Amino acid sequence: MLTLNLVLLLLHLLLPAAEAPLVLRPVAAGFGPALFSVAAVRDERPGRPAVALLLPAAPAAGTATVAQPAELRNGTAAALQQFAAATLPAATTGRYPITLRVLELQVRETPGPNGAANGTIALHLAFEWRNPEGRSIMLTEYRGAARYxxxxxxxxxxxxxxxxxxxxxxxxxxxxxxxxxxxxxxxxTAVQPTFRYDTRQTEPDTLFYDPAHPLAWADFTGMPRSKGQYAAAVFPSFGYRTRPRVRQGVVVLDIELQVYVVRTSSWVAEGQRTAYNLNHEQRHFDIVQLVAERFRRKVGPDSLTVADYQSILGWQYLDSFREMNRLQDQYDRETSGGTDADAQNRWNQRIAADLRGFGVIKQGE
Incomplete structure (x- = not known):
């Protein structure tokens, strides 16, 4: 027992004595406004060693000068959070609550001339933000060094x-x-979609939907089918292009919708260029426009997240594309390809009412 106590005493005498904790005092920030606040601090230094190794004020005579460990008062994480709260301009609330990750923080001293101490400071910080969607996002890092x-x-x-x-x-x-x-x-922090339609009439083989430019028989340039139950055929579809840009913390998502018919894929049989048949084909085109209008309303700001807006947009597009195909089949089936005049009239009225409801055409048209 005596031997063990003696060993412990010797170890205590040989190990450097801990210095009193260092105090981080607030300083004038020298910038403003503060765009962030430090909501949390994580000490991620490997092994979490003492922040500082300081030379003692008066080493014992005849002994080697040994730097002594010193911590921050209240611990590294709490000390840094208190320092940030006291130092950052208090007149503003930080827009971004940040987690400050301490990857390196060390002060090391070596003997200088005339009994002075020379110190070096090494600092490595990482700034992480938890956005409103609950995702932790690594933003940037900072490395600093100082001497004194x-x-x-x-x-x-x-x-x-x-x-x-x-x-x-x-x-x-x-x-x-x-x-x-x-x-x-x-x-x-949010996604704001904006929509516009491509209504150019400059493409030789593509007719973009425009209420002011309905289908004409001149748009049916494909080779007519020799046999079949249809007098004419048109194959409209729709797609979109996006251009995201960030403005004041919001992803402004410019979406260009393209509802179109390919002229060389559209054909009309000989002797079938009647107003009735052209109306039937126009309604196919109108149905795609209605589907595109419903697609617009599915992808409003409340449905899109910053993390997944492109995938959400793509999924909604595929869902709308399936809806388009289903409606086209239903339309041809119920109108018997346009040969059932009564059914055609009902679809005419239904489609026109929906176009007016979406504001594609004016009331009374």
Whole structure:
């Protein structure tokens, strides 16, 4: 028992004594407004060693100078969060609540001339944001370094230098946010789709839907079928193109809808160029326009997320494409390909009413 106690005593004497905790005092930020707040701090340093190894104020005579460990008061995570809260401009509420990840934070001292201490500070921080959709997003990192010299009797220089090094990280991130918020999709909080239709009439083989330019027999340039139950055939479809851009933290998603007919895929049999037959084919075109209008309403701001807006848009498009094919089959089946005049008239009225309801054509048309 005596031997064990003696060993423990010797170990205690040989290990460097811990210095009193360092205090991070708030400093003037020198920038504003603060675009973020530090909601949490995670100390992710491997092994979480002592933040500082400081030379003692007065080493014992005849002994080697050994740096002594010193921690931050209240621990690294709590000390940094308190420092950020006290240092960041208090007049504004941070728009982005950030988790500050401490990857490296160390102060190391070596003996300098005339009994002074020379110190180096190494800092590596990562800034992570949990967006409104609940996803944790790594934004950027900061690496910093600093040097200082001090008289051994005063530790205030250490605390000031460390506070300034940390302020450099906060200032850097605020500047990064100010630039990135305008264009970085990771910082977006919502998606705002905007729609427009392609109504160009300049493509030689493509007719885009435009109420002012309905189908004409001149648009049916394909080779007529020699046999079959149909007097004419048109194959309309629709697609879309997107152009996302970030503006003030919102993904503005410009969506161009294209409802079209390919002229060389459309044909009319000899002797069948009647107004009645042309109306039947026009209604096929109108049905696709109605499907596109319903597609527009499926992909409003409430249905799109920043993380998955493209996949959500694609899924809704495929669903609408299936709806288009189903309606086209139903239309031909119920009108017997246009030969049932009564059924055709009912579909004419139904389609016209829906077009008016969506504002594609005016009331009374």
């Amino acid at each position: 010299g001090r008289a051994r009797a005063s530790r205030a220089v250490v605390e000031t230098a460390l506070s300034q090094a940390l302020l450099g990280g906060l200032r850097h991130f605020n500047g990064w946010l100010a630039t990135a918020a305008a264009h970085d999709v990771r910082l977006a």
